[in-house]
Amino acid sequence: MKTIKVGLLGIGNVGSGTYLALEMNCAAIEKSAGVHVEIAKILNRRPEAKRAVDVPREKYTADPYEIINDPEIQIIAEVMGGIEPATTYMADALKAGKHVVTANKAALAVNGKQLQQLAMDNHVMLRFEASVGGGIPIINAVADPLVSNQYDEVLGILNGTTNYILTKMTENGADYADVLRDAQAKGFAEADPTGDVEGIDVANKLSILISLLFGKRILPQDIPTTGITSISGIDISYATEFGYKIKLIAHAQRTPEGLTYSVEPTLLPVSHPMAAVSNEFNAVFVRGNAVDELMFYGKGAGPLPTGSAVLGDIIDIANCIAKGAAFDVQPLLHYDSKMPSLGEGSAQYYMRMTAIDRPGILGHIASTFAKHDIGLQSVMQRAGDNDRKTSVPLIFICYTTERRILNEALNEIRADGYATSIDAVMRVQDR
Ligand SMILES: NC(=O)c1ccc[n+]([C@@H]2O[C@H](COP(=O)([O-])OP(=O)(O)OC[C@H]3O[C@@H](n4cnc5c(N)ncnc54)[C@H](OP(=O)(O)O)[C@@H]3O)[C@@H](O)[C@H]2O)c1
Structure with missing residues (x-):
């Protein structure tokens, strides 16, 4: 049997x-793949x-470089x-004719194009x-x-830490800070959780999915990204009343106008299969035009x-090597789509604001939305939920509108003094 x-x-x-994993399954791998894989240097x-x-x-x-330049390592x-230095090492390995496998979304999101070109130039994978x-x-x-498909939409729950935190906040009505401490104690969150809770890790992954599914290079820093740090227990309970769960969702969608994309806390209907993805589990939901x-x-x-x-x-690569299969049929990442990049695009939105408790205020706010052509699907006013009798929480879910237009309307509501604060704005996934 060939050793790779x-x-x-x-x-x-x-x-x-x-x-x-290799130690555990070595015999089964040899039986099914017909090659002996040896981790020779680390x-x-x-x-x-x-x-x-x-x-x-x-x-x-x-x-x-003792590994990268070892002629026996393939x-x-x-x-x-x-x-860095991960990108440099991968680039040098590809130039040295080695096949490269990586788990590194941060390096790939930023340097995937260059690395893939090097792989193609050097006929390696x-x-x-x-x-x-x-x-x-x-x-x-x-x-x-699934290569026969053109993709229309992808939704991802792509970070176990944030999904664990949101699940516990939903189940126990607990606050973000308490759940984060518990997640850190149980090893589900890093001591410095910034990359996870601010959505940066998910933006890296969405950037890779976008090039894979939609053929566009959108760098992570160009993806509108909001993490979970400002989600409050009250939003989770209002969302539950409306029939939704809040999840940190990576979303991209092909629309007639172009590609929309964002990473943000999103209200998912409880009936959506992604709403059932709990704790540290991840999921990716795709719509293909054939499948x-x-x-x-x-x-x-x-x-x-x-x-x-x-x-x-x-x-997989060892198998190709053993069979002498061609390596120049790559891949995977594409960067050639001419579709315009639209950022957040349009969606339904959930909004919670604090308003002055005075007759007519709700009407003023509703007419400001109407002025911007924003229709309201649901409106809720909960006087009892606020300690201060002078203000009242108002909760809205609007029909599909452009995020840019929604922001204009919210700025106007704020400037007119009808709302003392806009406390939460979250995307609502309609299907
Ligand atoms: N953890 C996960 O579940 C997970 C899931 C999917 C993808 N990934 C990705 O997988 C990769 C590794 O993650 P991980 O969780 O395994 O990280 P990790 O536990 O921190 O391990 C990284 C390893 O690389 C070594 N290392 C880092 N920089 C080095 C350098 N400049 N020179 C030599 N050695 C260096 C570290 O050495 P020391 O031990 O000496 O620091 C350590 O052995 C990351 O790209 C991550 O995003 C991780």
Whole structure:
């Protein structure tokens, strides 16, 4: 049986999970794939540190180029994270004729175009199943068995930490800060959770999905992104009354005018299949023009689920090498669509504001919305919900409108002094 040698760059969560998944399933892999995959060298800058897996010390090196330039190593799995030096190492590996597997959404979202070009120029493969949705096989599925589709829409719950926090806030009526502390204690949130709770991690993943599904290069920083830090328990309970759950949703949609996209807390109808995705689980929902609706569900993070995806890519490539298959039929990421990029576009919106408790105020606010051609689907006034008798919370759900126009109307309502504060504005997914 042919042995394919692999180099790992990094031995943290995902590196250890990849190593362990191979140890656990080595015999089954050999039987089904017909190749022996060996992790031959591992980049470890702290060889004395305790790692989650037992690795023979002679596999470790502190020099990445001992792996990148090793003529026996054919596949390199980059599981270090960060944009640099990971991008440079991947680029150098591709130039050295190595196939590259990566879990690194941050590097891929920004440098995927350059890396993919290098892979094509050097007739090697660049695979990145683990970069979006961890263990969920979304990338290879949309690129391979679903390639016959033109995609109309994608919705993703792509961050386990934020989904866990929102689930607990919904189930227990608990506040964001308390749930975050609990999530950190249970290992579902990092000590510094900024990248997760501010939506940055999800924007990286949406950027990759957009190039894959819609053929456009939208950098993460150009995706309108709102995290979950300002969601309050009161919005969750109002949403429940209206028949919705609040989830942090990555959304992109092909419209007649162009591509719309955002990462933001979104009210999903409880009947929507994505509304049932709870705790640390992730899901991706796509609408293809041939396959119609599809949903992928699973663990979006964790050493073994993510290691499973990394290893899957490694085995696929090893299989191609063993069979002498062509590598120049790439991929996956596309950047050639001429569709205009529209940002948030149009949607229904949920709004909560605090208004002066005076006769006629609700009418003034409704007529300001009407002036901007914004129709109101639901209106709720809850005098008893506010301690101060001089103000009252007003909750609206409007019909589909452009976010830009909604912002103009809200600015006018604020400037007219009808509302003392606009406390929440969230997208509502209508189907
Ligand atoms: N964790 C997940 O569940 C998950 C899911 C999907 C995708 N990913 C992606 O997978 C990648 C790895 O994540 P992770 O959670 O495994 O991170 P991690 O636990 O922090 O592990 C990173 C590893 O890379 C090493 N490393 C980092 N920078 C290095 C450098 N400049 N030189 C040498 N070694 C370096 C670290 O060494 P030290 O141990 O010495 O610091 C560590 O061994 C990231 O791109 C992440 O976004 C992670």
